[in-house]
Amino acid sequence: MSDLLYSETEDDLRAAVRSLLADRADARTVLGRIETPDPYPPGLWEALAGGIGAAGLLVPEKLGGQGAGHREAAVVLEELGRAVTPAPYLTSAVVATATLLALGAETGPVAELLGALAGGERVAVLAVPFSTAPDGRPAGTAPAGPDGPADPAEPVPAVADAVAADVLLVPRADGLYAVDAADAVLTPRSSLDLTRPLALVDAGGAGGTRLADAAAAGEAVRSGLLAGAGLLASEQLGLAEWCLEETVRHTRERHQFNRPVGSFQALKHRMAQLWLELVGARAVARAAADALATGAADAALTVAVAQAYCSKVAVRAAEECVQLHGGIGMTWEHPAHLALKRAKSDAIALGSAGRHQDAVAALVDLPAPA
Amino acid sequence: MTDTPPGAGELVERTRRLLAEHPPATTGRTDFLRARFDAGLAWVHYPVGLGGLDAPRSLQAVVDAELAAAGAPDNDPRRIGIGLGMAAPTLLAYGSEEVKERFLKPLWVGEEVWCQLFSEPGAGSDLAALGTRAVRDGDAWVVDGQKVWTSSAHVARWAILIARTDPELPKHRGITYFVCDMTDPGVEVRPLRQITGEAEFNEVFLTGVRIPDAHRLGEAGDGWRVAQTTLMNERVSIGGARLPREGGMIGKAAATWRARPELRTHELHRRLLDLWVDAEVARLAGERLRQQLAAGRPGPEGSAMKLSFARLNQAISGLEVELLGDEGLLYGDWAMVRPDLVDFTGRDAGYRYLRSKGNSIEGGTSEVLLNIVAERVLGLPAEPRNDKDVAWKDLAR
Numbered sequence: 142m143s144d145l146l147y148s149e150t151e152d153d154l155r156a157a158v159r160s161l162l163a164d165r166a167d168a169r170t171v172l173g174r175i176e177t178p179d180p181y182p183p184g185l186w187e188a189l190a191g192g193i194g195a196a197g198l199l200v201p202e203k204l205g206g207q208g209a210g211h212r213e214a215a216v217v218l219e220e221l222g223r224a225v226t227p228a229p230y231l232t233s234a235v236v237a238t239a240t241l242l243a244l245g246a247e248t249g250p251v252a253e254l255l256g257a258l259a260g261g262e263r264v265a266v267l268a269v270p271f272s273t274a275p276d277g278r279p280a281g282t283a284p285a286g287p288d289g290p291a292d293p294a295e296p297v298p299a300v301a302d303a304v305a306a307d308v309l310l311v312p313r314a315d316g317l318y319a320v321d322a323a324d325a326v327l328t329p330r331s332s333l334d335l336t337r338p339l340a341l342v343d344a345g346g347a348g349g350t351r352l353a354d355a356a357a358a359g360e361a362v363r364s365g366l367l368a369g370a371g372l373l374a375s376e377q378l379g380l381a382e383w384c385l386e387e388t389v390r391h392t393r394e395r396h397q398f399n400r401p402v403g404s405f406q407a408l409k410h411r412m413a414q415l416w417l418e419l420v421g422a423r424a425v426a427r428a429a430a431d432a433l434a435t436g437a438a439d440a441a442l443t444v445a446v447a448q449a450y451c452s453k454v455a456v457r458a459a460e461e462c463v464q465l466h467g468g469i470g471m472t473w474e475h476p477a478h479l480a481l482k483r484a485k486s487d488a489i490a491l492g493s494a495g496r497h498q499d500a501v502a503a504l505v506d507l508p509a510p511a
Numbered sequence: 512m513t514d515t516p517p518g519a520g521e522l523v524e525r526t527r528r529l530l531a532e533h534p535p536a537t538t539g540r541t542d543f544l545r546a547r548f549d550a551g552l553a554w555v556h557y558p559v560g561l562g563g564l565d566a567p568r569s570l571q572a573v574v575d576a577e578l579a580a581a582g583a584p585d586n587d588p589r590r591i592g593i594g595l596g597m598a599a600p601t602l603l604a605y606g607s608e609e610v611k612e613r614f615l616k617p618l619w620v621g622e623e624v625w626c627q628l629f630s631e632p633g634a635g636s637d638l639a640a641l642g643t644r645a646v647r648d649g650d651a652w653v654v655d656g657q658k659v660w661t662s663s664a665h666v667a668r669w670a671i672l673i674a675r676t677d678p679e680l681p682k683h684r685g686i687t688y689f690v691c692d693m694t695d696p697g698v699e700v701r702p703l704r705q706i707t708g709e710a711e712f713n714e715v716f717l718t719g720v721r722i723p724d725a726h727r728l729g730e731a732g733d734g735w736r737v738a739q740t741t742l743m744n745e746r747v748s749i750g751g752a753r754l755p756r757e758g759g760m761i762g763k764a765a766a767t768w769r770a771r772p773e774l775r776t777h778e779l780h781r782r783l784l785d786l787w788v789d790a791e792v793a794r795l796a797g798e799r800l801r802q803q804l805a806a807g808r809p810g811p812e813g814s815a816m817k818l819s820f821a822r823l824n825q826a827i828s829g830l831e832v833e834l835l836g837d838e839g840l841l842y843g844d845w846a847m848v849r850p851d852l853v854d855f856t857g858r859d860a861g862y863r864y865l866r867s868k869g870n871s872i873e874g875g876t877s878e879v880l881l882n883i884v885a886e887r888v889l890g891l892p893a894e895p896r897n898d899k900d901v902a903w904k905d906l907a908r
Contacts, residue, residue: 142798144802145795145798145799145802146799146802146803146806146808385889389889389890389891392891393890393891393892400892400895401891401892403891403892404891404892404893404894404895405894406882406894408891409881409882409885409886409889409891409894410878410881410882410885412885412889412891413881413882413884413885413888413889414881416815416884416888416889417815417818417819417884420796420812420815421789421792421793421795421796421815421819422792423796423799424792424795424796424798424799425791425792425795425796427795427799428795446788446791446792449784449788450788450789450792498781498784498785498788501784501787501788502780502784505757505765505787506769507765507768507769507780507783507784507787508772508775509775509777509780510772510775510776510777510780511772511775
């Protein structure tokens with residue numbers, strides 16, 4: 142059975158990340174930058190990736206990383222989710238890094254790039270729509286037919302954190318390419334989640350270095366997306382936890398009808414219900430991180446269960462947070478809207494809950510009606 | 512006997528010695544269980560001499576695995592669940608040495624079944640409002656009153672009982688906790704037929720029942736605090752069973768789905784998958800709770816388990832009845848029987864559906880548990896109360 146608890150090392154890592162975020166990326170800082178072209182708090186990535194070494198958690202030491210694993214990266218994501226931090230961690234340190242790691246290179250351009258990502262010197266982003274599920278299909282697309290997937294030379298819509306990337310990992314018909322971001326055409330889009338910028342990426346004419354052939358690329362991208370979906374559950378957990386804590390704090394203090402609103406049973410039960418869902422979300426997010434870390438045979442199922450569950454919990458927690466804050470929850474000044482926007486975007490990211498539920502159905506043999 | 516708690520290796524040694532000296536193949540069930548208790552391998556975290564070895568609770572799994580591999584008999588936790596899950600931890604925490612020596616072994620071996628005389632017709636969710644009286648008479652207490660929803664009362668040898676010993680005090684303060692002898696002539700057990708047709712529960716009428724003061728647990732008037740130990744353990748034990756993936760109710764529904772393609776609809780498919788995912792998440796949450804307990808870091812998640820278990824059982828069994836269509840219109844057997852076992856997942860879908868309605872009521876209603884989570888876990892303020900400082904006798908009833 143997988144280990145669903147946190148180790149002391151993980152607790153220490155959490156404390157370090159939380160303290161860094163309190164210094165560099167508190168709600169006021171984040172709110173102050175979200176409408177600028179560069180929402181990432183200055184110096185944060187250097188401190189998080191290089192200083193704490195968080196970007197290299199998945200990367201083996203011999204390639205310049207920390208040689209830790211998915212469990213530790215999941216703890217970082219819980220904290221980034223709590224603070225709704227604008228940082229390309231999920232996209233670069235998890236999805237792009239796991240994609241490259243799946244290529245199994247120990248030398249050459251892949252190994253070099255991994256070293257640079259692990260040290261935080263460079264940021265890489267996989268150039269697929271942020272809604273792409275681990276089966277490789279973005280939202281709203283049909284499974285690949287006999288002619289294969291859509292033309293990869295087409296511009297890619299909604300690539301998360303592309304504006305922060307030095308390197309784009311571009312899947313093309315003949316393999317996976319590393320493209321210098323400066324050689325691609327990036328068109329920033331106005332995104333629902335103000336803390337995770339999206340861009341239209343056109344790398345069609347950008348050339349680049351071929352890292353893998355088509356077969357290896359497909360496997361690697363699937364592996365990167367699976368790690369991303371699995372660890373996204375931890376981001377969703379952290380976000381939901383913050384929403385509940387803030388809501389409890391607010392309703393304890395806010396008085397109406399001459400008593401704290403948190404003393405009304407109708408509200409108490411809603412918050413208690415959220416807590417129940419958080420207990421489940423924590424267990425399944427830990428299970429997904431552990432399954433990825435150990436390469437468990439049922440990792441794909443555990444990740445699908447985690448996404449089918451945690452997406453909903455995070456959205457509900459954020460929606461309850463806005464509602465139970467009353468009018469304050471509707472203001473731009475209060476960070477509740479940042480959490481709601483992140484939660485709703487996360488529910489689409491890396492496959493919707495429904496997509497993951499379909500994956501569960503296939504994996505455990507519960508077929509749909511004929 | 513060692514001074515320091517034994518480690519896993521030593522427990523394996525001890526278990527193998529037990530198996531060698533009492534081969535399960537040639538030893539009677541009860542004799543084997545007695546020998547296991549005497550070897551300290553019943554519940555290894557209990558004290559030496561009381562079925563344990565003062566070992567870390569987590570090491571029980573090591574012993575259980577050895578015994579299961581050797582085909583040793585297990586004590587049946589479903590039949591003796593109230594004794595094992597609720598009476599035993601309370602006896603251990605509050606019983607005198609004599610009480611612990613007398614009761615724990617036959618309880619664990621299953622020679623003596625226990626029941627729980629807590630709920631009353633006028634005191635269910637508001638348990639502290641109970642009105643069963645216990646009056647001191649020399650070295651004994653004389654008990655009069657009525658209890659309800661008592662499972663296993665018709666087969667129980669002993670009961671844990673809470674009764675009011677001082678009606679002048681506010682309701683939480685004048686309560687005392689006892690061990691009650693179910694063979695006392697003043698104890699009358701009547702079957703209480705329920706929604707499923709059977710009578711798994713009982714009403715218990717107590718008339719002039721004499722309980723020796725030596726069978727009091729905790730101080731007189733301190734019974735509410737003692738009862739908290741029982742209630743906390745009750746909630747952990749309901750819904751706390753270790754299950755494999757697709758264990759419990761969801762496995763039944765999934766098996767029907769696979770076997771009967773003609774029954775499938777898209778709407779039921781969506782609901783089934785929702786519940787499959789929820790059941791898997793609840794299973795993992797239960798596993799995480801056990802790991803926390805084993806690591807000596809108990810959390811408040813026990814209440815969550817009980818709440819999830821109730822909601823899931825009701826939703827899954829409701830889905831099953833619909834999935835079965837015409838067969839769901841039928842019901843297995845309405846005969847009034849008095850089962851010895853509590854069986855949430857047995858029998859047919861209709862039975863499971865009806866029985867599961869009790870899961871959100873017994874052992875604390877879901878509404879009360881949500882209040883407990885809100886106040887004790889989240890620290891939300893209590894609702895205003897008008898019964899806290901009023902003598903019990905002056906409360907409206």
